[in-house]
Amino acid sequence: MARAILLRAAASLMVIFGTMALVFVIVYMLPGDPVYQIVDPESVTPDVIENLRRQLGTDKPLAVQFANYMSKLMQGDFGRSILNGDPVLPKIIEHFPATLSLTVCSALFAALIGIWLGVLSAIHRNGLIDIAARTLGLFGISMPTFWTGILLILLFSIRLGWFPAMGSDGWRTLVLPSLALGIVASGFIIRLVRNSMLEVLGEPFILTLRAKGLAERMVMYRHALRNALLPALTMIGVLIGDLMAGSVVIETVFSRQGIGRIVADALTAKDMPVIQGVILFTAVMYVLVNLLVDLSYAIVDPRVRRLKSGGGRL
């Protein structure tokens, strides 16, 4: 088991390293000299430009630039913003908690709604509840987040005045953006849990449970759901990525602080080091979450546990 975890962690490190390299290459290949983002080439002497290049290190060959970039990353130096010279990493770390709470809240919301409706859907297969839940799921998947966000603002803050439409102070500001993000993800989870439940309910062991005289509640929630959640778990890892990506839009719609907002601002200003930093940071988070999901899989499912430790029967 320990060996399996180590292997998996090593694989994750490789992914992170690959992401670093990829981000570097993408940024390097982008057209335009970063120096021109700082100064206007028309109004300064070539000396100044040359000097700036030396400062940024862009005058060196690609391999050297890459080595510099990597070695700085290893030391936790994500570079500085071109716009105002602030170091990138502290800025990300400062704004990360806001995004984290948004992501976690919307994931919780999505999982709660998704699993609940998914199970109901499967139990009342082809019934009214099933059709309603599936329609809801379809809406969730089809509507763009900013649109959902705007609708929510219209209804709950402008019409009803229950929650604030913007800001990032206090839990009340978290409700609407989490809903907007979570609705999309819950659409996926409803479908997934429903299919997975239906599959499990067709397994012979369900008949055994019923023949033992167990209450339907036990059959559904203690046995069927726990089996059905295994495939859903993987999906949740992937969804976390979607949610983080979605925060770029949602934080703007709701004028929230957060790294999504930082990216949005950096994009308009073409502030490459910041974009680079955030992409990298998000990628690392994503890899970590999926590593955790994989490990929890092994804890939840005895079959995976046995497989990984190499024992068991054939």
Added chain:
Amino acid sequence: MKQPLLTADHLSVQYPGKNGLLDAITDISLHIRTGETVCLVGESGSGKTIAAKTFMRLIDYERGRIAAGHVQFADQDLVRLTDKELRRLRGRKIAMVFQEPMTAFDPIFTIGSQLIETILRHQRVTRQEAWRRSVDLLRRVGLSEPEARMHQYPGELSGGMLQRAMIAMALSCSPDLLIADEPTTALDMTIQAQILQLLKELQREYGMAMLLITHDLVIAAEAADRIVVMYAGRIAEQAETQDLFREPYHPYTKGLLQSITAPDSMRKSKLYSIEGSIPGLHDMPSGCRFHPRCPHAVERCRSEVPELTGLNGRLVACWRAEELRHSGNVQARPAVIEAEPMTSERKETLIEAVGLSKWYPLKRGTGGKERFIRAVDDVSLAIRAGETFGLVGESGSGKSTLGRVILQLERATKGEVYFRGEPLTQLSGARLRNMRRHMQMVFQDAGSSMNPRWKAGDIIGEPLDVHESLSRKERKARIEELLQIVGLSPDMADRYPHQFSGGQRQRLGIARAIALNPAFLLLDEPVSALDVSVQAQIVNLLLDIQERMGLTYLFIGHGLHVVRHLSDRIGVMYLGQLVEVADSAELFLHPAHHYTRALIASIPHPDPAGRGTARVIEGEVPSPAAPPSGCRFHPRCPAATERCKLEAPELQEIGPGHYAACHFPA
């Protein structure tokens, strides 16, 4: 007479289908008394499992509905019970054991927690008490180290062990009625005998009534007090076991009994078979549902449904039962097996395997030596042209792997295979592909060996497309000819696999295998998945084709009698090794290896008079990843000595053409 524990009275059950309701079972009446074993015998589609589920009202979950009739259990009307009352009954008064123990447990809970869950559901005891009781039960059903088993997950136990655990779970609340739905069908022969014996012991001990559901009349002969034969959702006949076997009244029962491959059948003779196949739920014949397949059917059988009526202390649903009774005994068979004259003319060897091994690497932790599953381990054998070589052994014995390695479908780890003297193991690419036309295979599950989106004609025609360049007309003619050879009509070429019945699909599989006029066919359990009444048809077809085309067969089977019937010589495999090879009759008359003896002894007798003669060997097949030292059979062998633990016996000739790998052959 005691009051029956369970009574079904003119019971009919319907299921919703695409075009309205389908009758799954129609007008069933039967009863079971305390302490009695009743066997419900029938082939697939006979409604026997649905009947059992109805007795627990488990059909409710499948949208099944009791359309008519009553079911009475003790003093309760099962039809009227509420969900809550039913749940109090299930698992406590009526318990069920299922066919496939591997899928009947929730895979993510331990055996212990699933047992305890059942006890806590029905009895007011503490968790500790439930735990203690579960351990006792596991010990009672013969599981070693019951405490350790409690902590194990279903995936960690073998099928036989799981079935024991399932029985323990069913008994956990001392039910009055135990329903066992094909409890031994998914298990190996030696395990089958163990489980059947365990069930009988426990029934006596607990004083339960038992409803045993099986497709196998031989198992019914072994266990039942009374047998109820079902066909296409109706009861055909009901009688005491002795009576039924002595003289079946219903033509279907007669047919079933005759299609059992007996231990004393004339080898290679045509088996009795019931023509046609079982009707589906949506196309039930009118009148007596058996009439399209019945050799005695008259006009009345086509139009009027025969009622189940009493006749000499039994019940039979046949218009002509009375008059047919006097028209001849069905069980006229020679009673003794005689050694057949040895075929002395030594034919040329077609296929020879020398020191053949197939090892699969097993992934293991760091550092340790690489380990292997020795699926086939140093097997040598020769198959002569025109003969049928039978291969028997339990699951994990490596018989299927051996077959596939001989055919080069998997490449050997070590050793050689020669086909007409040519070393196959050294061929590859086009030369190997060219050799393949001479060696073909028939699979156990014909359906899954065919592309469901291809038409039958194209499935049969594919080998022709690969190896021969025929014109469209020639190809069509050849396909029609092949269909006719295997007993299908030429116009079926345009149908898809799912439009054929199980037996017809296997005929298609055979047609595909013989399309290129091969010299050699590998038959990997070709009849195991088929219904009893259809098995005989396929066996006959295989015999027929062999004679017509001069084919050589390697027949892999687990039904010992079928293998005996078809084979000239038989090889017995145990844990990847060939432990005995002998002429087919000789092997059954004078089995030398103690494993072969155990296998033969574990066959239930197809005659209730010989009941209880089946001897049971202990234990299960060990893992092929860690085979026992010395003789691999020694931990289970009654004759094992110290020498067997240390020294692996070689395959030696102990009589003319009779080889055994045993230090102390019987």
